[in-house]
Amino acid sequence: MLSIGKLSAATGVKVPTIRYYEEIGLLPEAERSSGNQRLYRREHQERLAFIRHSRELGFPLGDIRELLSLSDRPDMSCAAADVIASRQLAAVKDRIARLQALQEELERMLTQCAQGTISDCKVIEVLSNHENCLHADHGESRHPAHADHDS
Amino acid sequence: MLSIGKLSAATGVKVPTIRYYEEIGLLPEAERSSGNQRLYRREHQERLAFIRHSRELGFPLGDIRELLSLSDRPDMSCAAADVIASRQLAAVKDRIARLQALQEELERMLTQCAQGTISDCKVIEVLSNHENCLHADHGESRHPAHADHDS
DNA sequence: GATAAGATCTCTAGCAACTAGAGGTTCAAG
DNA sequence: CTTGAACCTCTAGTTGCTAGAGATCTTATC
Numbered sequence: 001m002l003s004i005g006k007l008s009a010a011t012g013v014k015v016p017t018i019r020y021y022e023e024i025g026l027l028p029e030a031e032r033s034s035g036n037q038r039l040y041r042r043e044h045q046e047r048l049a050f051i052r053h054s055r056e057l058g059f060p061l062g063d064i065r066e067l068l069s070l071s072d073r074p075d076m077s078c079a080a081a082d083v084i085a086s087r088q089l090a091a092v093k094d095r096i097a098r099l100q101a102l103q104e105e106l107e108r109m110l111t112q113c114a115q116g117t118i119s120d121c122k123v124i125e126v127l128s129n130h131e132n133c134l135h136a137d138h139g140e141s142r143h144p145a146h147a148d149h150d151s
Numbered sequence: 152m153l154s155i156g157k158l159s160a161a162t163g164v165k166v167p168t169i170r171y172y173e174e175i176g177l178l179p180e181a182e183r184s185s186g187n188q189r190l191y192r193r194e195h196q197e198r199l200a201f202i203r204h205s206r207e208l209g210f211p212l213g214d215i216r217e218l219l220s221l222s223d224r225p226d227m228s229c230a231a232a233d234v235i236a237s238r239q240l241a242a243v244k245d246r247i248a249r250l251q252a253l254q255e256e257l258e259r260m261l262t263q264c265a266q267g268t269i270s271d272c273k274v275i276e277v278l279s280n281h282e283n284c285l286h287a288d289h290g291e292s293r294h295p296a297h298a299d300h301d302s
Numbered sequence: 303g304a305t306a307a308g309a310t311c312t313c314t315a316g317c318a319a320c321t322a323g324a325g326g327t328t329c330a331a332g
Numbered sequence: 333c334t335t336g337a338a339c340c341t342c343t344a345g346t347t348g349c350t351a352g353a354g355a356t357c358t359t360a361t362c
Contacts, residue, residue, distance in 0.1 A: 005338060020320060035328045037339055046279065053281045058253055071275045078272030082264055085274045089257040092250050099247045102209055106240040113233055121229030123236045124222045128197065130204045156309060171349060186357045188310055
């Protein structure tokens with residue numbers, strides 16, 4: 001039986017985040033001590049590790065919820081899990097492509113800048129005129145599936 | 152003199168977003184018509200285009216605020232702008248590297264999955280055990296500087 | 303000039319995925 | 333048995349918007 005602090009240390013998930021996951025129903029409610037403090041077992045720890053790792057891989061919480069419910073039904077076909085992972089893979093590839101376009105644009109901006117004054121700074125100039133861009137399409141997608149999280 | 156709708160059409164920034172930028176002080180307050188509707192001039196349009204393009208390049212609004220205040224001082228050295236752009240470039244490179252690690256992990260997960268049942272699905276298994284990962288460090292950074300936006 | 307459609311106004315609330323803080327209780331070490 | 337760290341609940345803040353309600357304004361048509 002782990003306290004929330006021990007569970008946090010064991011999984012690398014912050015204490016308020018654990019409570020948040022419980023609140024939104026990702027983690028089942030923990031038992032409580034006589035003094036109302038949460039007590040966790042190995043199952044919780046595993047489930048939380050699963051969540052954490054999935055978050056690291058960029059899955060949004062909605063997807064993780066699905067994956068967790070799949071993992072609770074070991075006899076089912078894993079096709080659904082594959083669909084989720086494939087979707088995530090596609091999102092990641094898309095993000096990489098866009099970010100690479102950004103990278104090139106930023107590098108171009110910086111190498112062209114002669115370190116003079118703002119008035120002829122290429123950085124500012126490029127930002128002012130989208131027409132100067134090599135890549136017209138460096139916006140990211142509507143459904144980012146981003147993975148910014150974590151400490 | 153453009154209405155907010157025309158400005159929106161001209162720049163690709165949604166109407167509520169324009170109002171939001173005004174609210175947080177990124178765009179100066181517009182003049183108003185007799186009936187209290189916003190009226191914009193070319194200056195506003197340029198500034199908004201600058202903001203939009205910067206957002207597309209992934210700059211967070213705080214950085215854009217700095218860049219805008221720099222662009223208002225054309226005689227200054229552009230070193231500060233370069234610092235901001237370099238910082239953004241570094242963040243982008245970092246994100247790309249992490250996303251590539253994710254991509255490999257996801258691909259590995261998927262190619263190993265034999266399409267059987269959940270109980271031996273590699274997707275679920277990899278998510279359960281971080282130890283199975285080739286890359287230990289596929290979390291993204293603490294300061295994402297992400298660019299998920301836009302329609 | 304009247305009317306109706308569409309655009310605009312302000313305001314509030316919501317999204318993801320948490321993080322931070324206040325103010326109070328409980329646990330564990332000495 | 334005391335003290336200080338860890339825990340509790342609750343609210344509000346973060347970033348960058350988006351969505352909706354309900355009211356008002358503008359513009360085109362008749």
